[in-house]
Amino acid sequence: MPQPAPTSPLALNSFDEFTRLDEVLLGRAEHYDAHHTDTSWRLFFYDNVAPVLGQHTSPSGEELLPIPTQLVDELNEDIAGLADALTECGVKVLRPAAPGKDIDIRSPHWDARATPPLNVRDQTIILGNTIVETAPHVRARIFENDLLKPAFYRYYQHGANWLSMPRPALTRDSLDTAYFTHQNQDVRRATDGESAGAIEGLGLEMVFDGAQCMRLGRDVLVNVANHNHELALRWLRDNIRDLRFHRLDAMADNHIDSVLVPLRPGLMLLRSPAYLKYLPKAMQSWDVIYAPDTDDSNFPDYSDLGFVIPIGSRYMDINLLSIDENTVVVNSLYPELIEVLERRGFTVVPVRHRHRRLFGGGFHCFTLDTVRRGGPEDYLS
Numbered sequence: 001m002p003q004p005a006p007t008s009p010l011a012l013n014s015f016d017e018f019t020r021l022d023e024v025l026l027g028r029a030e031h032y033d034a035h036h037t038d039t040s041w042r043l044f045f046y047d048n049v050a051p052v053l054g055q056h057t058s059p060s061g062e063e064l065l066p067i068p069t070q071l072v073d074e075l076n077e078d079i080a081g082l083a084d085a086l087t088e089c090g091v092k093v094l095r096p097a098a099p100g101k102d103i104d105i106r107s108p109h110w111d112a113r114a115t116p117p118l119n120v121r122d123q124t125i126i127l128g129n130t131i132v133e134t135a136p137h138v139r140a141r142i143f144e145n146d147l148l149k150p151a152f153y154r155y156y157q158h159g160a161n162w163l164s165m166p167r168p169a170l171t172r173d174s175l176d177t178a179y180f181t182h183q184n185q186d187v188r189r190a191t192d193g194e195s196a197g198a199i200e201g202l203g204l205e206m207v208f209d210g211a212q213c214m215r216l217g218r219d220v221l222v223n224v225a226n227h228n229h230e231l232a233l234r235w236l237r238d239n240i241r242d243l244r245f246h247r248l249d250a251m252a253d254n255h256i257d258s259v260l261v262p263l264r265p266g267l268m269l270l271r272s273p274a275y276l277k278y279l280p281k282a283m284q285s286w287d288v289i290y291a292p293d294t295d296d297s298n299f300p301d302y303s304d305l306g307f308v309i310p311i312g313s314r315y316m317d318i319n320l321l322s323i324d325e326n327t328v329v330v331n332s333l334y335p336e337l338i339e340v341l342e343r344r345g346f347t348v349v350p351v352r353h354r355h356r357r358l359f360g361g362g363f364h365c366f367t368l369d370t371v372r373r374g375g376p377e378d379y380l381s
């Protein structure tokens with residue numbers, strides 16, 4: 001049932017992934033015309049890009065991998081569809097500022113082509129009425145949140161708290177490769193050719209993305225796959241005293257929203273039963289919807305474009321966005337999931353998202369839910 005959009009401005013309040021959504025920040029893809037495939041990028045996306053690294057990116061050079069304009073235009077079309085669907089559901093949609101051009105950035109230690117603010121889930125976590133800016137892993141994303149600052153100031157003026165993890169220098173020795181080496185993967189194809197400078201004595205830094213968290217009222221699940229993340233979990237515990245942070249031990253390389261999506265108290269969407277063991281005991285007895293397989297023939301064939309580097313897995317479409325405990329926005333190209341959810345009594349709002357593997361995000365990644373109705377409930381006891 002369409003609900004009237006709330007009359008703004010509303011105070012920042014977002015403790016979970018599923019209570020009624022009133023306001024959301026939605027990313028944008030203008031000028032997403034290249035991936036800067038430096039070492040930090042190759043390591044971050046290693047799980048997905050390792051098989052194609054030698055083919056499309058030089059293992060030794062820092063390269064801009066151009067993205068065909070048609071794909072960016074189509075992505076923007078699909079995002080416009082998402083904006084309309086959210087508005088129709090009575091959700092107020094805010095956008096980051098648009099980068100007016102391609103932006104090249106330079107730190108004292110490296111340079112990069114800036115990534116536009118598309119996956120706004122990644123560099124920030126909203127914890128109740130606190131904005132927490134996280135510590136980017138990908139160098140190209142270090143200034144991404146600048147474009148969200150107009151929105152953050154708006155919430156700040158209306159009483160929000162605002163914290164930032166220490167900004168990482170992302171020098172040559174900052175990133176931990178432990179997650180991959182534990183699986184006996186050879187990461188040299190990602191790290192060879194590193195040209196960033198070093199800072200003597202610095203070593204591994206606090207590096208962490210907001211999308212490594214999943215919020216459940218007073219509890220927050222935090223994926224920790226290496227020492228970079230370990231430092232961030234400690235920072236979260238030290239700085240946000242009134243929430244409980246649960247460590248998920250290397251449930252994924254980094255983000256977890258294409259593995260797990262809590263749909264309502266006691267019910268979650270999960271990639272497969274293999275992931276149950278990573279969850280807190282209390283969640284292991286929740287009811288689970290396992291993600292059905294996607295059908296590749298529903299998605300574009302990129303062979304004519306010659307651009308095939310997927311930075312996201314085929315599980316990206318698990319990445320739905322909840323409007324409330326009974327209403328979810330799902331990729332219309334994933335009818336298999338729509339059917340399962342409808343059978344479970346959900347109202348599904350279908351929105352097309354064609355290039356979900358090429359830009360590293362689904363609907364949960366593209367959004368930062370800033371105002372939901374729920375509070376710091378205890379869903380885990």
Ligand SMILES: NC(=[NH2+])NCCC[C@H](N)C(=O)O
Nearest residue numbers: 211255258312313360361365
């Ligand atoms: N917030 C995000 N950007 N999430 C995307 C997670 C994608 C995940 N690495 C996958 O390939 O399935």
